[in-house]
Amino acid sequence: MTEIPEHLLKRSKSAKAKKAAAAGAEEASTEDTSKIPRALLERSRAAKAKAGGGDAGGGAPSGGGAAPVPAGPSGGGVATLAPPVALGPDGHTQRLLTVVKSGSIQDIKSKPVDKVHTWPHLLAAEFTAALFIMAFTLIFSIFINAPLLTLADANNTPNPAKAPWYFLGLQELLTMFDPMIAGVTLPGVVLVVLGMAPFVDKNPSNKPEDRKFMISLMTVHLMFWAVLTLIGSFFRGPGFNFTYPWDTGLTGIFHL
Amino acid sequence: MANTIQKRKPTITEKIGESTGSMVQKTQESQIWNSIFRPGSIFRKGYTDSPRNRSYVIMNSVLYHLHPVKVKRHAVKVSYTLCLGGLSFFLFILLTVTGIFLMFFYRPTAAAAWSDIAALKTSVTFGLLVRNMHRWAAHLMVLSVFLHMARVFYHGAYKAPREFNWIIGIVLLTLTLLLSFTGYLLPWDQLSYWAVTVGTNMMGFSPVFGDSVRFVLLGGKQIGAETLLRWYVLHVLMLPFVIVIFMAIHFWRVRKDGGISGPL
Known part of the structure; x- marks a missing residue:
């Protein structure tokens, strides 16, 4: 079965409750709560009895809302009804032959989607996020200054010379492979493979349990870069040789 | 009475x-x-x-009409997106505003650049604070764009019909890195000079056109006064111009592809 959106369920629930309450009230005091004066009702009943030749007795049930409701879905899309009890205006019997359910003839292409107004539901969340990130950046900037070392000097190479942190994974690769591979081929391949992901991954599901392979692959990939970046940041001392951060200090963090 | x-x-x-x-x-x-x-x-x-x-x-606001009037209920759950794409965009706006402020006090010449940055601390009201914000927001943006990409991947949100927007996203990630990297050189201190030297040396290793790309970007065989001017123009004008175009396509495609991807 299709999933029924939450708001539609809620609406039908409240409508049902209302109907039940109304029916209860009607049963409790049919005549008293009716807006039609008792005298008029009496008169119409008498007139109907006359017109029907007296055979209809008390006349047709006055409550129009009491018409029989079609039975529940029978799967086939066509629900047949037992001969109805209601009588028409002239005492003729009316028969409801079939009820054709909408789904059996019409092809409904778009399912109803549970939606909310962007304002305030989404915008409020976005404003909050924007304020949060503003506040965070502001407070962080009040307490921690951006680094500014001495004037650039082409003749004075610092040891170690490091790239910005997001390239440190690449710089780390350079220590292991030929620069052609580490500096160009590998990052290029990574970007191209990432770009091809939607065309290679034909699995239509987006549920984590259906895509264990892709998720593990991505996790290994991300961890690979994260580890390289961390090593490049904290475990590389003078000459880009391996050191431990507790030997050389967390110098990397002051050079962002 | x-x-x-x-x-x-x-x-x-x-x-x-x-x-x-x-x-x-x-x-x-x-x-x-x-x-x-x-x-x-x-x-x-x-x-x-x-x-x-x-x-x-939503309809009558030039800013908000990026959004549809109604969105899927699950789309407003912060736990689904962590607002990472939105945060990247806010940080970009913050960087634009602080960057414009900094441009008033900065000359991209080898003789003046470093002292202009140093002067922000001593002779510009809020100069140091705005520079700090620009710096940290830039690092945060790189981080949030990375995390945004990871989030999108883990939700399988790159699948049809969002394949093209995923590629636009990869372009945006690259542009973000380039923006950050070009800005890195501008203070013209030992840190920026050598970080960019290391970074561009990697670029020179690319086959066939590597050296010529490097030459064009640096304006010479090694980093010098010309590099500073080129990277300044790239940083404040060209790359923002390009990234804004790609961002516009990115946001537009989010809507055209049916809003953010469905619940898991």
Whole structure:
């Protein structure tokens, strides 16, 4: 079965409750709560009895809302009804032959989607996020200054010379492979493979349990870069040789 | 007998309140006011919180109409997106604003650059604070764009019909890195100079055109005064221009591809 959106369920629930309450009230005091004066009702009943030749007795049930409701879905899309009890205006019997359910003839292409107004539901969340990130950046900037070392000097190479942190994974690769591979081929391949992901991954599901392979692959990939970046940041001392951060200090963090 | 209830004279504050009330009402009724604030604005007379006005808020605002009037209920769950794409965009705006401020005090020449940055601390009101914000927001943006990409991947949100937007996203990630990297050189201190030297040396290893790309970017065989000017123009004009175009396509495609991807 299709999933029924939450708001539609809620609406039908409240409508049902209302109907039940109304029916209860009607049963409790049919005549008293009716807006039609008792005298008029009496008169119409008498007139109907006359017109029907007296055979209809008390006349047709006055409550129009009491018409029989079609039975529940029978799967086939066509629900047949037992001969109805209601009588028409002239005492003729009316028969409801079939009820054709909408789904059996019409092809409904778009399912109803549970939606909310962007304002305030989404915008409020976005404003909050924007304020949060503003506040965070502001407070962080009040307490921690951006680094500014001495004037650039082409003749004075610092040891170690490091790239910005997001390239440190690449710089780390350079220590292991030929620069052609580490500096160009590998990052290029990574970007191209990432770009091809939607065309290679034909699995239509987006549920984590259906895509264990892709998720593990991505996790290994991300961890690979994260580890390289961390090593490049904290475990590389003078000459880009391996050191431990507790030997050389967390110098990397002051050079962002 | 009937006049036992005495009419109290209105106090000054009440009088002021009354006249401001009528003034506000008159202003809100004026043509000028109504031409500025479109229907759905909370500043309009008789604003009520109705579905109609909620729709107008989005439709009648140049900023908000990036959004559809209604979004899927699960899309507003912060736990789904962590607002990472939005945060990247906010950080970009923050970087633009602080960057424009910094441009007033910076000359991209080898002789002046470093001292201009140093002078931010000593002779520009809020200079150091704005520079700090620019720096940290830039690092944060790189981080949030990375995390955004990871989030999108883990939700399988790159799948049809969002394949193209995923590729646009990869372009945006690359552009973000380039923006950050070009900005890295501008303080012209030992840190930026050598970080960029290391970074561009990697670039030179690319086959066939590597050396020529490096030469064009650096304006010479190694980093010098020309590099500073080139990277400045790239950083403040060209790359922002390009990234804004790609961002526009990115956001537009989010809507065209049916909003953010469905619940898991």
